[in-house]
Amino acid sequence: MIFAQTSEPFIRWDWVWSHLGLIWSKVVQHLVLTGIALGVGFAISLVLAMVALRYRKSYAPITWVAGVLYAIPSLALFVMLLPVTGLSITTAEIGLVSYTLLIFIRNIVAGIDGVPTHIREAALGMGYTRRKLLLDIEVPMALPVIIAGIRIATVTTIGLVTITALIGYGGLGQLILDGLNRLFTTPLVVGAVLSMVLALLFDGLLILLERALTPWARRKAAIS
Amino acid sequence: MIRFEHVSKTFPGSSTPAVGDLSFEIPRGEIVVLVGPSGCGKTTTLKMINRLIEPTSGEIWIDGVPSTTQEPHLLRRSIGYVIQQIGLFPHRTIAENIATVPGLLGWDQGRIEERVSELIELVGLDDSVADRYPAELSGGQQQRVGVARALAADPPVLLMDEPFGAVDPIVRARLQEELKILQARLQKTIVFVTHDIDEAIGLGDRVAVFNVGGVLEQYAAPEDLLRAPAGDFVVAFLGSERGLRRLSLIAVDTVVLEPGAIVEASSSGYEARAVAREQGTDWVGVVDNGRMLGWIWIADLDGHDTVADLRPKPFSARLERSNTLRQALDAIVTSKTQVAVVVDGDRYLGMLTAERLNEALLS
Numbered sequence: 001m002i003f004a005q006t007s008e009p010f011i012r013w014d015w016v017w018s019h020l021g022l023i024w025s026k027v028v029q030h031l032v033l034t035g036i037a038l039g040v041g042f043a044i045s046l047v048l049a050m051v052a053l054r055y056r057k058s059y060a061p062i063t064w065v066a067g068v069l070y071a072i073p074s075l076a077l078f079v080m081l082l083p084v085t086g087l088s089i090t091t092a093e094i095g096l097v098s099y100t101l102l103i104f105i106r107n108i109v110a111g112i113d114g115v116p117t118h119i120r121e122a123a124l125g126m127g128y129t130r131r132k133l134l135l136d137i138e139v140p141m142a143l144p145v146i147i148a149g150i151r152i153a154t155v156t157t158i159g160l161v162t163i164t165a166l167i168g169y170g171g172l173g174q175l176i177l178d179g180l181n182r183l184f185t186t187p188l189v190v191g192a193v194l195s196m197v198l199a200l201l202f203d204g205l206l207i208l209l210e211r212a213l214t215p216w217a218r219r220k221a222a223i224s
Numbered sequence: 225m226i227r228f229e230h231v232s233k234t235f236p237g238s239s240t241p242a243v244g245d246l247s248f249e250i251p252r253g254e255i256v257v258l259v260g261p262s263g264c265g266k267t268t269t270l271k272m273i274n275r276l277i278e279p280t281s282g283e284i285w286i287d288g289v290p291s292t293t294q295e296p297h298l299l300r301r302s303i304g305y306v307i308q309q310i311g312l313f314p315h316r317t318i319a320e321n322i323a324t325v326p327g328l329l330g331w332d333q334g335r336i337e338e339r340v341s342e343l344i345e346l347v348g349l350d351d352s353v354a355d356r357y358p359a360e361l362s363g364g365q366q367q368r369v370g371v372a373r374a375l376a377a378d379p380p381v382l383l384m385d386e387p388f389g390a391v392d393p394i395v396r397a398r399l400q401e402e403l404k405i406l407q408a409r410l411q412k413t414i415v416f417v418t419h420d421i422d423e424a425i426g427l428g429d430r431v432a433v434f435n436v437g438g439v440l441e442q443y444a445a446p447e448d449l450l451r452a453p454a455g456d457f458v459v460a461f462l463g464s465e466r467g468l469r470r471l472s473l474i475a476v477d478t479v480v481l482e483p484g485a486i487v488e489a490s491s492s493g494y495e496a497r498a499v500a501r502e503q504g505t506d507w508v509g510v511v512d513n514g515r516m517l518g519w520i521w522i523a524d525l526d527g528h529d530t531v532a533d534l535r536p537k538p539f540s541a542r543l544e545r546s547n548t549l550r551q552a553l554d555a556i557v558t559s560k561t562q563v564a565v566v567v568d569g570d571r572y573l574g575m576l577t578a579e580r581l582n583e584a585l586l587s
Contacts, residue, residue: 116309118308118311119313122309122311122312123313124276124297126325126374127297140315141313141314141315143315215357216357217314
């Protein structure tokens with residue numbers, strides 16, 4: 001244990017109380033970084049998923065590219081981007097967005113593919129246009145699967161944001177890095193615990209959101 | 225009216241047509257049932273009407289207008305569509321499901337709500353289902369919602385693709401009965417696809433029997449189909465119980481009834497024996513001023529002076545005039561007296577025997 005020699009207590013509450021402002025600003029930065037990554041990632045994924053659904057043959061290559069991005073170690077990705085985008089927020093977000101794509105694309109496509117053929121046939125048979133079918137029937141019915149993807153991506157991204165501390169961002173990751181550099185456990189623990197709390201909190205909020213948006217799925221579960 | 229004019233359909237990658245050079249007419253206000261084995265093109269034929277499948281050649285006319293004059297999605301809003309899997313939208317309530325086509329047509333909210341509650345009642349559902357989701361309803365209830373949804377915008381034409389194929393036989397029989405009652409009120413032009421010949425005969429004003437490759441083997445009223453099937457395929461498809469099926473199409477009141485072995489309750493034992501001897505029975509029916517009381521064994525009259533001394537046993541089955549000859553046959557073969565008693569309420573009308581049914585079929 002690298003901290004074994006220090007006589008410091010595991011967590012110094014006086015540091016926490018005197019740095020509430022700093023901690024709060026890191027929480028906010030953490031959420032901003034996460035929000036941008038999820039928003040941009042979802043928007044890109046939505047477009048790619050629609051392309052994949054429209055042109056079936058493109059699904060394999062799209063998921064292949066997203067899979068490669070997903071497989072690159074995040075540290076390596078940041079290093080590769082440094083010569084191009086430098087120590088900018090763009091570098092951080094490109095990395096974070098990359099990791100959301102595979103999750104989002106797969107869940108959007110799987111969710112819409114999961115809509116039974118006979119529902120589509122009934123809708124078209126009653127005079128739905130393709131576009132209205134997608135927006136009014138397919139997307140709402142795919143919501144449970146899509147939101148499941150959003151939950152995984154959210155929890156993953158909140159964890160990953162801490163790594164961007166290495167290029168000067170990172171939100172709560174900066175507290176962790178600061179603690180590591182100074183062999184001072186308090187900010188490290190505060191950063192790590194708050195990051196976990198955020199992940200769990202947003203996961204819970206998304207569960208509530210899903211329940212609110214898909215009351216039909218819950219009632220079905222209740223009677224089966 | 226729907227008219228097929230030399231319509232054919234060959235699916236891409238197939239060398240044989242699914243439907244080949246089909247021409248026939250579906251009269252307005254009738255139920256026409258398309259029936260045949262799987263692969264006979266009956267569903268393809270149905271789906272060409274609302275252009276879910278586009279014909280390779282030929283033209284389909286709906287009320288004098290070629291179906292291709294309108295955009296497919298606009299055409300479909302004027303044609304009701306019911307499928308076997310029903311296809312209710314699981315994320316929408318029953319009321320929202322029924323409101324689908326009126327919504328697409330842009331009706332105002334008040335008119336939609338009024339129409340929805342009207343339809344829920346029309347198909348025999350309770351008001352309380354309106355705010356439920358499809359998964360909360362039974363299969364039979366869901367199919368009623370399917371029919372209500374198809375009728376929502378009051379389309380003149382209704383396409384039904386094996387709509388009752390997925391429900392159990394008891395519910396199916398009830399839904400068929402309800403459809404007939406509904407049709408008597410609404411007079412839609414209904415095109416109904418099934419592979420069940422009994423369903424076809426029971427529901428159709430006309431039945432179109434298809435052979436593999438979309439060949440129309442015979443197009444006739446059920447009674448004519450059973451009486452004079454055109455060719456070996458139709459005979460084979462109608463099955464070995466053609467006579468029984470015909471009986472189910474003939475109502476009791478179309479047949480001349482026999483007076484039967486009947487005496488008044490006030491008759492003497494002697495008179496009763498004479499009637500039984502004349503009719504060749506060992507029993508007589510007992511009526512009182514035209515009211516059917518039941519029947520007695522002649523042998524039980526021994527030691528009694530009048531028929532009134534005995535208590536008549538009730539006939540196991542009494543038929544009304546609206547019953548079918550098939551039900552009459554059932555009564556005949558399951559009763560000790562080997563006759564079916566036909567009544568109008570309490571009033572005795574006459575009897576049916578196996579010989580009478582035989583004559584009815586051969587006439």
